[in-house]
Amino acid sequence: MFNDFGQLLILFSKTFKSLPLTWRQRRKVFDQLFEIGNASLLTACILSLFVGGVLELQTGPVLVERGLGSYLGGAVGLTLCKELGPVMMSILIAGRIGSAMAAEIGSMAVYQEIDALKTMNINPIHFLVLPRLVAISIALPMLVVFADMVGWMGGAFVAASNKDIGVSFQTYFTNLEAFVDPGDIANGLIKSFVFAVVVGTVSCHQGLQTIGGPRGIGRSVTKAVVNSIVLILILDYVLTRILLFFDL
Amino acid sequence: MSAAVKTSRESVGVRVEGLRKSFGDHEILKGINFEVEPGEIFVIMGPSGSGKSVLLKHLIGLEEPDAGSIFIDGKSIAMEGVMDDYRLAMVFQSGALLSSMTVGENVGLYLTEHRLKSPGEIQKIVEEKLAIVGLDEAVDKYPGELSGGMKKRAAIARALVIEPQLILYDEPTSELDPLMAITIGREILALKQRTHVTSIVVSHDRDMAFGVADRIALIEAGEILVVDTPEKVRACGDERVQHFLTADFNLET
Numbered sequence: 001m002f003n004d005f006g007q008l009l010i011l012f013s014k015t016f017k018s019l020p021l022t023w024r025q026r027r028k029v030f031d032q033l034f035e036i037g038n039a040s041l042l043t044a045c046i047l048s049l050f051v052g053g054v055l056e057l058q059t060g061p062v063l064v065e066r067g068l069g070s071y072l073g074g075a076v077g078l079t080l081c082k083e084l085g086p087v088m089m090s091i092l093i094a095g096r097i098g099s100a101m102a103a104e105i106g107s108m109a110v111y112q113e114i115d116a117l118k119t120m121n122i123n124p125i126h127f128l129v130l131p132r133l134v135a136i137s138i139a140l141p142m143l144v145v146f147a148d149m150v151g152w153m154g155g156a157f158v159a160a161s162n163k164d165i166g167v168s169f170q171t172y173f174t175n176l177e178a179f180v181d182p183g184d185i186a187n188g189l190i191k192s193f194v195f196a197v198v199v200g201t202v203s204c205h206q207g208l209q210t211i212g213g214p215r216g217i218g219r220s221v222t223k224a225v226v227n228s229i230v231l232i233l234i235l236d237y238v239l240t241r242i243l244l245f246f247d248l
Numbered sequence: 249m250s251a252a253v254k255t256s257r258e259s260v261g262v263r264v265e266g267l268r269k270s271f272g273d274h275e276i277l278k279g280i281n282f283e284v285e286p287g288e289i290f291v292i293m294g295p296s297g298s299g300k301s302v303l304l305k306h307l308i309g310l311e312e313p314d315a316g317s318i319f320i321d322g323k324s325i326a327m328e329g330v331m332d333d334y335r336l337a338m339v340f341q342s343g344a345l346l347s348s349m350t351v352g353e354n355v356g357l358y359l360t361e362h363r364l365k366s367p368g369e370i371q372k373i374v375e376e377k378l379a380i381v382g383l384d385e386a387v388d389k390y391p392g393e394l395s396g397g398m399k400k401r402a403a404i405a406r407a408l409v410i411e412p413q414l415i416l417y418d419e420p421t422s423e424l425d426p427l428m429a430i431t432i433g434r435e436i437l438a439l440k441q442r443t444h445v446t447s448i449v450v451s452h453d454r455d456m457a458f459g460v461a462d463r464i465a466l467i468e469a470g471e472i473l474v475v476d477t478p479e480k481v482r483a484c485g486d487e488r489v490q491h492f493l494t495a496d497f498n499l500e501t
Contacts, residue, residue, distance in 0.1 A: 024363075104348075107347075108346070108347075111342055111344060111347075112340045112341075112342060112344040113344050113345070113346050113347070115305075115310050115338075115340065115344065116338070116340055116344035116345075116346070116403075116406075117346075118309075118310060119308050119310070119336065119337065119338045120337075120357060120358045120361070120406075120410065121332070121358075121362070122357070122358070122361045122362075127361065
């Protein structure tokens with residue numbers, strides 16, 4: 001495990017050092033961005049719409065009963081943008097995109113495509129890892145902002161339409177606006193950026209480490225997703241502590 | 249690529265000294281020694297699992313030996329930068345074409361990634377190299393749409409783009425029908441005639457090996473049994489060499 005962690009850090013540092021080469025790999029970055037958006041936008045939309053709705057269903061009646069119905073917008077808004085949005089979208093991306101990255105790079109490792117790159121003096125980190133890591137680091141924060149907004153809409157819809165809650169759109173969004181400030185959005189963006197780097201690095205690392213044919217590819221995909229989710233949840237706690245320290 | 253890179257016409261010699269490699273407790277290469285002259289086709293032949301492909305990976309720097317040295321033009325490849333001074337190419341057993349790219353993009357990949365030519369020039373070179381291997385029609389196809397033989401020919405075209413001084417072939421005729429195997433063998437010979445490139449071919453295909461080789465090394469269980477011209481290898485008295493060369497389907501032998 002410690003060996004794996006060390007290798008992850010080395011891969012990340014090598015990729016980080018190759019960042020100046022991003023412009024040369026821009027076509028691959030755009031391809032990856034398109035793939036990430038294409039693969040996850042609809043799922044993200046459905047997921048956040050219903051999570052916002054469920055959040056409202058669970059908290060709404062309790063708050064309304066205690067005369068705190070007007071605070072629903074703020075409660076759901078903050079929960080989504082500081083916590084559920086980044087974590088939920090990162091887990092979605094780990095499952096949807098991280099697994100695909102591990103499978104694609106893993107199959108390239110198994111079928112000697114990565115060896116072929118090396119024989120052509122093409123660095124697999126520049127060619128494969130860098131564009132994926134850059135793309136996921138751009139895409140995930142954008143996806144989180146989108147998911148936050150859809151989730152807020154889901155919450156607002158349930159708040160307005162459920163007879164046990166009955167909070168109007170206007171009350172909901174006025175309160176949301178009062179409670180959620182740019183710092184809270186930044187909190188979610190910082191978290192999602194870190195989680196994106198984790199998912200990208202873990203998935204590419206597992207892909208590059210793949211040996212042993214189709215079974216090896218399956219193993220790498222599983223490890224990429226599981227390790228990403230575990231790290232996301234651990235880092236979520238650590239980041240929350242750090243961001244609280246900075247009043248975010 | 250350094251300024252000292254030699255031209256494609258200057259083929260290189262290779263010397264392997266005392267090469268050893270183990271994976272876990274299993275010793276794959278047990279002190280391999282041989283020398284390949286510039287411009288010759290050197291075939292490393294032997295049964296499956298004898299260490300041929302591992303040896304080839306050492307020659308191009310994909311594996312590091314536990315002991316021993318490999319020299320290209322008298323310079324150890326362990327020295328930093330030596331591999332960058334020469335143009336080496338490898339044709340993998342499966343072709344190892346990047347499945348997400350078209351054949352044309354695969355063939356031009358080296359030039360595109362290293363920005364050695366303009367896109368127009370790259371396209372011209374790609375078409376020229378694909379024509380050499382008879383794949384000019386496949387430029388826009390994906391590797392998944394090609395047969396095994398076509399993939400190998402595309403891989404040869406990709407290697408040709410590098411204008412290599414040393415080209416390594418890993419089982420170039422495996423999984424191919426006899427006619428396609430002959431076509432690939434002819435490509436190897438034609439390439440040598442055209443560019444005088446040094447070629448090291450790993451194969452267990454006896455017909456192909458004796459058809460193209462200037463010299464043959466026979467390897468078994470990680471040891472070289474013989475290195476000589478095809479005629480002398482055929483005449484070799486070693487029982488293990490003769491067993492490999494003459495084994496057939498006759499149940500009584």
